[in-house]
Amino acid sequence: MIINHSDIVYSINLYTNTGMFFYEGPSLIWLKSSDFSELVQSSFYKEIMAGDGKMVVGPYDPATGTYVIGRTVKLMDDLSRFGILIMHVRFSAVQAYYKEIDTTMNSKILLFDQTQTMMGSNSGLPVTFSDFDQKRELSINNAKYLISSETVPSTNWKLIKLTSFQSILESTQVMKQATFLIIAVYFTFFILLSIFISKWLSRPLNLLTKLMKKSLEERFLIKFPFDGTDEIGQLSRSYNQMMDEINELINKEYRLNLLNKEMELSALQAQINPHFIYNTLDTINWASRVNGMVEVAQLSESLGRLLRVSFRNEDKNYCIKDEMEYVSSYLAIQKYRFEERIQITLEVDPSVLDIPIPKLVVQPLLENAIVHNVDQSDFPISISMYIHADDDRTHVVVNVRDNGGGIPDEYMDLLHRAGSDPHQHYPHGMLNVHRRLMLNYGANYGLQVTTSPDGTAISFRVPIDNTGGTQYGI
Template sequence: MRSGIRLWFNKVRNLRIKAKLFLLITVSMAVSSCISLVGLQIAYSIYDQQIYEKSSQVLNLSSTLIENELNKVERLTFSIMSDEQIQQNLMVMNSNESDYTRIQSRAKLVDRLVQYINTETYITAADITDLRGNSYSSGNLTTLSPERRALIERISEQGGGSLGWVNPDAQDYSLVATRQIRSFDNLDLNKLGTLVLHVNLDKIVNQYAREAVIRDGELLIVSQGNMIYPHTANLKSFMNDSFPSESAAKGFRIMEQDGEKYFVSHIHSDYLGWTYYNRLPFQTIFSHIILMKNWMIAAFLVSFFLLVGFGMTVARSVTRPIDGLISSMRGLQISDLENSELPTLAPLSQQMDEVGLLQRTYRMMIVRIQELIKENYTKQLIIKETEFRSLQAQINPHFLYNTLESINWISKMNGQKQVSQMVESLGYLLRSSISLKQDMISVEDELQLVQHYITIQRVRFEERLDFRLDVPAHLLSQSIPKLTLQPLLENAIKYAVEVMLEPCVIQISGREEADAVVLIVEDNGPGIDEVYLEQILTGERKSKGTGIGLKNIDERIKLSYGDEFGIQVENRLDGGTRISIRLPMMKRG
């Protein structure tokens, strides 16, 4: 057997290149086709399961949102039933009081009912009936059929004071919540009347569950074999013997209606005994898979013929890369490397075997050498231009400082002390920010920068800005990266002072902790959202403005002193933001 395999291997090895390529392509395409068909079948089953899981999640979310709103209605009915004013007025209406007293109680009862109904957007109407059969209603109360009215009364009686629900029908699309009103006086629990609330189920579904349904899907709600949402006639015909059973907690199946297939998933809720369905057109779900299957078959056929033709072309031109490489080397010997016009891309027919890779690498090497020559020449030009611009830029700051000094002198001459202080502070800030001599300065110098910045901001915000400074004297000589406190103060003004109408207190304090110095910048503003802050510190979102951000300051400190130092941002318990800067205890220099 071994000799037979060796003989077959030798025959294959001795075949012409065209035959080898044809055999390789044929076997490869056959194996790929089998793998693709098996993978496609697996993808069908996985896709079914994923759609079911997603649909189940949607139905869980939809049912939860809907029933949360119905729970609110239930709590509302209890509030109305237990309302002392409503109970007292119902007692008057059930008694033999004078007509004048009864009219007053009736008006109070209706007014109280209106107050409750106006708090809920889903209640279309409310009705209270006393023991004498008198009705007190509010809202858009529709006329009920005798059968539906009798059904509501029967469910209310069966509840005995607990809440009962009456599903919508063909004449009345509203969901009805009803319960008896019983007296809480001396806990005798005597019946005083009946409360009926009409709930707009369509509005609840459209508000909380419609957007949650999968695109192109339809949400259906069924109770005891009757569809209560929606009220479309063609969907009611969907209710037949083939519809999924409501007894199962959840599941899915593929159904057919009017010649079209549908993917239907359902989930049962024990709160009202409703079953929620999500109906998706089968063609919409699986159209992409069917299209992908057809495209795979077409791509296989086209690829087969293209690969065969390509293999034949490669076999005929197997020696062409070597000739091209030799020709390029000879041309390079008699030409200038910088000015030679060597093609940057290899021919489309070039094969990717050892010879092809050699030719391709050679071409890329020559192109890279040419690029480095041009890049070096360009960098020399940029360096010269940068030096020239640097000389020009040295003139502008001196001109700006001299101009500010002139403005300061004129302000003092004219008695404009406030303008003079602003100009002096602005000049100090400009000199400090532009100066590149020192990266590390003392806390005292940094606080002097802050004081000049506050001088300018106080002119803008006046009494709205209450700045306080409490840094011990022995900490003033400690070193700190330049422009650390000023950006934090700028953030406090932007996110606290600017958004507050009342005075905002910004305080810079300092203390010593073991071998570290802690400087604190805090305010009594509205604070900062924890998620937004986390995104800024991790770099997922840029902070507002164009200044130095929190992440930048934290990285500067960590690069200077180590990862155990940096800034910490937190919201204060009494409101506002606190930023702590932790620095090592060290002397300047």
């Protein structure tokens, strides 16, 4: 062992229980038998015995510059104690170890033995063991150090480390700068990532906004080509559904206007300058009265009132009173034409005269009863019309009855199909009325027709309070 570790081990001594000893090392050291008795009486020997095989560090030997270490030795056969082993370890080996410790972090290492004598240090600082007693900090040569200590295992040596506060602050500053740099990099990354995600998520919304703006500017309904399961997908489907409903409402409004125009054209049969007609009828009326032709004057006056209502464009202010003016003028003409072949009864509740009503929805029902019955009947046709409010005063009910021969089945089939075919136009008067009532108020507001060979009853309702606007139920 000395040959292999001569830089560490100085000498080896083996003492038996009987006092015999063996020695290997420089000839400088000779331990005689009298020395063993002194060793047995020392505290170092007692520590070796108490260690029972563990290494015990003894005192420093200045003569050889070594530290003494010892332990008990046991026999292999029965593990009984045979003697003790004493070794001298060169102190220079301990010093060389601490001199090799890196001090780039301004850390100083100091080692004190059990007698509080400094064994080794790489600090070069003028300190003693008492300078570290119960302290956490130490100021030396205007430099402040942090103290940390630990007992070396199997010895009573004390290992003390001094760390410069300046080095700690410098390392902390570097760590702080590195932390700020990492935070800045991550913050920039998350900002860019959030911008990308925001643009990616908002891209469908921006497209939807452009489509809505384009639809508003160009009056052209464009659907949103996006389908998904998230909130944007639901918004897309709602937008497309809204476009379908708007398109349907536009089509219904167009069909309603078309039907109104067809009704007006059907009533007028031609586009004639109304002022010319009014002036002509006033001339006929004046000339007839001057010449004593009262019936001709009345007839021309009725025709003038009828045409004035027909040419009116104020449909929003049109009410039952205006419709009755038109009906009265029309019946006056027909009464003059058919004389005693028709008998007409009109009953109108005065309280409903100002209720709004679609233009020309009553006259076609009377016209249907007259035109399709008088010429085909051998008896006078009785026609009665009743207009009144229902019991709840929520609707105005219009009833027209006649005692004619009824309505043909094929015409009734057309009437039934009028509510199921939204794209078909109905130039016939009664079908036109049926369709316009449903377009204005809803599917439940069409004509109700009961017909038989003994006569026909036609009725319909219009709401008294229609402040919610036109309802489209088809």
